[in-house]
Amino acid sequence: MLPGMMPGMVAPGMMQGMMPGMMPMGFMSGMPGIMPGMVPPAMQMMPSMQQPLPPAPTGGPPPDTPVPAAQAKSKAKPEEKKKPEIPMDPEVKELCDHFEISEECTTRLNEEMANRADTKVADLARLWELLEDVGSPTCLLELKIEEMAAGEFVGKVTETREVQALALNFGLGEEATYKLNKLVAQRDTRKGEDMVRMESLLEHTKDPNGVCLRFVNRVLDGEMKALPDLSEAEDVIRKFKLDKNAKIKLAEIVLARLDDSSRILGRLEFYLEMCREPSAALEALAGRLLAGGDVPDEPREEKEGDRERRRSPRRQRSRSRPRRSPPQRRSPLPQRRSPQRRSSPQRRSSPPQRTRGGRSRSRGRR
Numbered sequence: 001m002l003p004g005m006m007p008g009m010v011a012p013g014m015m016q017g018m019m020p021g022m023m024p025m026g027f028m029s030g031m032p033g034i035m036p037g038m039v040p041p042a043m044q045m046m047p048s049m050q051q052p053l054p055p056a057p058t059g060g061p062p063p064d065t066p067v068p069a070a071q072a073k074s075k076a077k078p079e080e081k082k083k084p085e086i087p088m089d090p091e092v093k094e095l096c097d098h099f100e101i102s103e104e105c106t107t108r109l110n111e112e113m114a115n116r117a118d119t120k121v122a123d124l125a126r127l128w129e130l131l132e133d134v135g136s137p138t139c140l141l142e143l144k145i146e147e148m149a150a151g152e153f154v155g156k157v158t159e160t161r162e163v164q165a166l167a168l169n170f171g172l173g174e175e176a177t178y179k180l181n182k183l184v185a186q187r188d189t190r191k192g193e194d195m196v197r198m199e200s201l202l203e204h205t206k207d208p209n210g211v212c213l214r215f216v217n218r219v220l221d222g223e224m225k226a227l228p229d230l231s232e233a234e235d236v237i238r239k240f241k242l243d244k245n246a247k248i249k250l251a252e253i254v255l256a257r258l259d260d261s262s263r264i265l266g267r268l269e270f271y272l273e274m275c276r277e278p279s280a281a282l283e284a285l286a287g288r289l290l291a292g293g294d295v296p297d298e299p300r301e302e303k304e305g306d307r308e309r310r311r312s313p314r315r316q317r318s319r320s321r322p323r324r325s326p327p328q329r330r331s332p333l334p335q336r337r338s339p340q341r342r343s344s345p346q347r348r349s350s351p352p353q354r355t356r357g358g359r360s361r362s363r364g365r366r
Contacts, residue, residue: 086114091124099137109141112148118188122155123148129156157182162195170208179216187219190226197227204230204251211255228255232265239269240278249286256290267295275299 088106092113096106113120127144131137147153159181167177180198184191201215202208218224233254237247254261268282268289275281281299289295 086111089113089120091120095124095127095131099131099141101141102138105138105141105145108145112145116148119155119185122158122185123153125156125158126154154182155185157185160184162191166195166199166202170202170212172202172212173209176209176212176216179220180212183216183219194227197229200230200234201228201251201255204233204247206248228258230254232262236265236269236272240272242282243279246279246282249283253286253289257292264289264295271295271297271299 089110092106092110095101096109101109113123116123127141130144131140134140144153157178163177163180163184166172166180172180183194187194198212198215201211205211215224215227219227230251233250236242237250242250253264257264268285271285272278272281285295
């Protein structure tokens with residue numbers, strides 16, 4: 001810094017940031033022994049000037065930069081996993097060999113049957129019937145395989161011993177028996193559950209045939225996922241020892257109100273605990289619940305006369321008390337008087353009668 005200069009001022013001919021004692025740039029080229037373009041020795045001594053400028057950034061990472069593992073996996077080609085070979089089912093092979101089905105179609109059928117193990121017997125039985133009198137069995141079989149994949153194929157409905165036993169015990173008709181067999185064929189994995197629930201439904205109803213058709217059709221049409229469960233209602237029946245009519249009424253209430261049956265049964269159980277005769281109380285409350293009403297908090301208070309009348313509905317009369325004869329019903333027609341018997345006349349002497357001869361003649365017997 002020259003004398004008289006303010007701090008921060010740059011001397012003439014020097015650049016900003018140059019240290020004092022350094023030669024201006026204009027005098028460097030005139031220094032003896034230095035070729036044009038060479039760096040002066042003083043500048044070589046400065047460490048900041050010895051570092052080279054960083055290279056300009058490019059689109060890709062430096063060659064020495066490690067690549068993340070996720071990017072390396074994405075760049076690598078995914079290896080195709082081979083599907084495990086499904087062993088050929090002998091029943092499928094027998095069917096395809098009999099109808100001379102192509103090898104490709106046979107493989108597809110074998111794979112589809114592996115996914116439909118529950119209904120394999122019914123499906124193959126139905127395919128034997130369909131392919132029996134067909135000009136091109138392979139084409140028809142391909143269509144049926146597509147129906148299987150879409151869940152639209154229905155196998156042959158075969159009779160089962162469990163369904164036949166229910167039909168005999170509860171007097172089911174042919175249509176109800178067929179529909180129940182069809183349900184069992186389509187839901188082989190839930191066969192035991194369906195049979196237990198259906199038996200409970202038929203046991204607590206006055207119309208077994210109608211109830212069977214009603215709920216089986218709803219399950220087959222997809223309106224219900226499963227048959228109604230009456231296990232909670234049976235617990236209430238056993239707890240309060242309900243009679244036959246009360247059992248039927250309780251089952252009707254549960255079937256009519258499937259959405260909130262658990263809530264209704266819970267309130268009903270609390271209500272019946274306060275009743276002296278649960279069966280009679282349930283029958284009296286059934287109409288209200290079937291119409292969509294709710295269970296009351298407490299039973300209705302009975303008067304003393306109602307209690308006595310309920311205890312002895314038929315009052316017995318004492319034998320010592322004379323019974324009054326019922327009033328006779330009057331006939332609109334006048335009643336004829338019964339002829340009175342004439343009393344036999346007393347024997348008395350009749351007055352004498354006079355004859356022509358002047359003699360008197362008595363009428364009485366002598």
